[in-house]
Amino acid sequence: MSKLRLRRYEISISPESSRVIIRPFIPSSPRLITTVIGRALALTEKEVAAELARVKSEFDSRHFDIDSLLLQHFAKVETHVFTHRPLSHERRLLIGALFSGEYALESAALFNPSIVPHPDQSGIPEGALRFIMSLRATGEGHISSIEFRSGVILADGGINLDSVSRFVTIPEVVPNPSYRKESFVTKLHEMGFDNEWTATVLESLEDHFSRSDFTRSVRAVRKQAAPAARDLHRTLECMQWLADSNYELRFSEKLAMSERIIFPVSANESNGIEDARFVRFTGANGEVMYYATYTAYNGKAILPQLIETADFLNFRVLTLNGEAVQNKGMALFPRLIQGSYAMLSRQDDENMLIMFANEPHHWSDPQILMRPAEMWESVKIGNCGSPIETEAGWLVLTHGVGPMRKYCIGAALLDLEDPTKVIGRLKEPLLSPEGNEREGYVPNVVYSCGALVHGRTLILPYAMSDKASAIVSISLDELLDELRR
Structure with a gap:
């Protein structure tokens, strides 16, 4: 462990x-979908009202607008409804609840945080910085999503996290993205689907x-080529998969940061x-993204x-x-270098x-750029988020994997004008898993997806063994001195 002094905050971000x-749960079998709907259709309106009341009394207070969600899920199975009689609003809601x-x-788990300045810095104390923290949230089936937290770093280095809402909301998927x-064309070529049909x-x-x-274009091609050949x-x-993989999301501005879930x-x-x-x-013209x-x-x-957003309300994926x-x-580096975008990556898992x-x-x-050098990073190294610009060079937080798959956080310094040149690296970890940090879903791991500098202090949120997250800070001057030695 490095001899650099760390300030540990009494902040624990736990799951x-x-x-x-509320997610849709729809069977893959059309027969089963129809059977479930049939049971709901067999009820009288009075029975429907009573069953729906039970659902509402148990779940309504846990969600902002449960009705709209249940109606969305009803719409996903509506084609399986085998009656032409109009359904009441209550019966539609109940069928939606069944799916x-x-x-x-x-x-x-709630782990692997990154942190950036908030786009809105109004109304905070002098010398303070409002921030947004992203976190990887993991639930049943190990499905991960992105959550957000917000707070303020004070002039004296103290940190106040905003209260966390009990509600969470999935954004609207923009129906007609661009x-x-x-x-x-480039992606289709890489995937091997650059042929007459894509053209x-x-x-x-x-x-x-x-x-x-x-x-419209896909439909026209299908119609023109009917019956469709296998390669078509x-x-x-493949083209449909690519279109589905590029989408846009929109949150209501009324939602608190902790209520927004990707x-x-x-x-x-x-x-x-x-x-x-x-x-x-920050782009060449000063525009921030x-x-x-x-x-x-x-x-x-x-x-x-890649995700793009200017306001954390509207996102392009x-x-x-x-x-x-x-x-x-x-x-990604936070600005152009010699007119080019720059990116750190890991191609070979080493x-x-x-x-x-x-x-x-x-x-x-x-x-x-860097190979494993010390024993604590002898299995592989990688980054712990985007490089941070300082007057001494690009500060890169690293992760190293050593004996027993123990993950530690280190640091390196790159030349500002030519970041292919490494100025210095820590010989000892900046942060290693200790005490209860070692226990979790994946033991013996500390890891981060991004830090920031406020004044002359490095603020470093980090995950503890893929379970929860914490925050430490360190003097930027002490760290840079150590790296330049």
Whole structure:
């Protein structure tokens, strides 16, 4: 363990099982769906009212607007309703409840935090900084989602976390998102579906096209090619998957930060949205955008994805392109370097790499930046979030895996103008799992997805053994002195 002095805060961010959402639970068997609906149709209106009242008395207080959610789930099975008689509002709600269930987002763990300045810095004390913290929440089936917390770092280094709401809300999925044709074509080429059928679908689309434009073009091609050949079916299926993987989300501005949840939407993230690394990115024109790289997991394969937001209310989720988009742990630098975007990555599950690009959605030509050097990182190294700019260089928090799969957090310093040059690395870990930090879902792990500097202090939120999260801080000057030695 490094001799650098850490300030540990009396803050524990622990999972809470009572924070639940309502998810659809619909059997794969059409026969079973019809059977369940039939039982609801057999009830009298009086019986429907009584059963619905029982549901409401038990679950209504746990959700903002349970009626709208139950109606959404009714709509998913409405085609299986085998009567042409109009259904009452109450019967629709009850059928919706039969195909719904609560899901505890963070019942298993709340970990791997990242932290960025809040876009709204109004109304806080002088010398303070309002922040947003993202966390990976994991529930039943190890399905991960993104949660948020907010708070204020005071001028003296104290931290006040905002109270956490008992309610959580999934955002609206924007029904007609837009796409960049160039990125769409590039990804299809990488996937091996650059053929006559993709060319036919894309031919009629503009440089920026909407989901409805895409759907119309696909229908036209299907109709033109009927009956569909096998390769056409596979191509259109792939194009549909790609369209589903790029989507937009919208939260109500009335929701508190802790009430906003990004839950898996597309098939490629059906088993989880893992380890989002948020960064406040400042463009060449001074415009600010928040980016986050994360790992989409479908139970079999992983796929790095990108989130864009300016306000933490409206989000765009995009696939990343390029031969270097392979492994976990991509972390974007917070500004352009010599006119290029820069990204840390891990391609080989051993070393830390760096790569550069003309735009943030396409990455190739990675080069090794750091290899394991000390015993505590001798199995593999990676980043713990985006690099932080200091006057001495780019401060990179690292994670190292050593004997017995123990994860520690270290640090390195890169040259500001040429971040392929390593100025210094800590020989000993900055933070190692100790005491009860060693116990959890994955023992002997401390890990972070991003820190920030406020004044001359590094604020570092970190996860403890994939279960809960805590916060420490350290003097930036002491850390930089150690790295430059």
